[in-house]
Amino acid sequence: MIDRSELDCGREAVCRKALREILTSGYGLLKGGGSALDAVELAVKLLEDAEVFNAGRGSVLTAAGTVEMDASIMDGRSRRAGAVAGVRNIRNPVCAARSVMEHSPHVMLIGAGAEDFAGKHGIERAGQDYFITPLRVEQLERSRAAASSARIEHEASPPLPDDGATGTVGAVARDAEGHLAAATSTGGTNNKLPGRVGDTPLIGAGVWADDSVCAVSCTGHGEAFVRSVFGHEVDALMRLAGMALGRACEHALARVQAMGGNGGCIAVDTKGGIALLFDTTGMYRAWIDESGNPHVGIFGYRHKTGHA
């Protein structure tokens, strides 16, 4: 979820290039017989490494000036899932989420416990310096200045402008065997309270995958997506109300909007149909069409559903 004002032409070009390369990597893995699970982990890992997105390196900062990241992954084969929240020293939180899924009896680990677990399972670490970029420092300073001027004017603190600084990353995929997977990763929201967790690491909210229904990854106003249980709502609308993927995503997004939230999602169904849906100015997105051709979008049409 982004704001055109944040992007100068140079930055937009960097984003488009990164999206195209990452899409190509993920698709290459799938074409080579790789699993949907491996493809979404790879794509999200590369998105975390690209500092232009709000996940991994380039994550937005908390009110304390630190980076705290959340990530999740879900395997549609068995609805196995893994998630981490509030991690500060894991280079690729999505890889830690997968490790929790595969090497622990648990689904979700948070904070230092998650970091210790990841360390014991060979997940690469990085210091706070690695994650923090000048753009995110500047965004935090702008938020602090806005909050400060609001206080001087004796007003109640207004909602802070998010500087387009949501921009959670995610990936969904269907592989040659028909398995679905989804992964999501984020630094959260600019100037968030330390310890704040949004929808990204919550199974059924910011991520969902079930081979028999759909795979979904979300971005947007995290609290509204949590209270709408977005991913599982899309699943339920398809499974129980017989809706097609695109219509289910629209209905789920309407529930987010009804409580004042906005955002978007990427989703895939059992036949490979896709939905790329958002109600914001823009949403970084990339997909492969029916003919195997890559596409990248940032602004432009706000709703694409179809087969790919």
Add this chain to the structure above:
Amino acid sequence: MIDRSELDCGREAVCRKALREILTSGYGLLKGGGSALDAVELAVKLLEDAEVFNAGRGSVLTAAGTVEMDASIMDGRSRRAGAVAGVRNIRNPVCAARSVMEHSPHVMLIGAGAEDFAGKHGIERAGQDYFITPLRVEQLERSRAAASSARIEHEASPPLPDDGATGTVGAVARDAEGHLAAATSTGGTNNKLPGRVGDTPLIGAGVWADDSVCAVSCTGHGEAFVRSVFGHEVDALMRLAGMALGRACEHALARVQAMGGNGGCIAVDTKGGIALLFDTTGMYRAWIDESGNPHVGIFGYRHKTGHA
């Protein structure tokens, strides 16, 4: 979720007495015109204070010998929700969850961030000594011994016996104005990895409330409840598939069982119909019947649905 072997007669009597008193307190609040939200917070607060349950004082211990608690609350009026996870020094985590809901723009805060927030909002603190009871120390020691003997035998670590030490607490209520609410609180599972979070603080998993559908609070094998998005699944089965409350709870529990989990839930619908469902040896439970009479159960029938 409990095991009869854990309960000697004295302990069972203490549990029954506590349940009856807490039920009476919550019902008294509702009869005096109080809200469902206040009633579930009060009931869960008192359950946290009673050291015989696995929440607040009397929480089970992590593998590190510490107490880490999770709690959530949800208001059916607007699907507002609050949750905390991994908190160690908050006497009543459910009160912190409500404070997050009412005094922050967020839904979920974890770890030290949640503790700092609660401190700033006047939520009472307590040291680890307050929470840790001799029973929970003994249960952890038994688990460690079992894991150690398994290692000596060169076997893969078996799933540890839980000593009946799940026993998450929760409450659901419908008030005179027809509003629904739910709250859930837990110390998690005995000998859990530090940082492990189950379904309890996840909105749509261990807790759910929507005035137009139902309110649900869960206990059991947390990971399976997370992967089933239990509370929201019950809601979806009623809202989208037209099921009655009891049948929706049964279907949702079947999804938990299909992935090897078990547990139970308490739930109420818009008309005041209730469901108390579990597939385990026992589940501490208490409810008010149609005539306003209190009931307490621990073992006995495993499935009650009806109107109350």
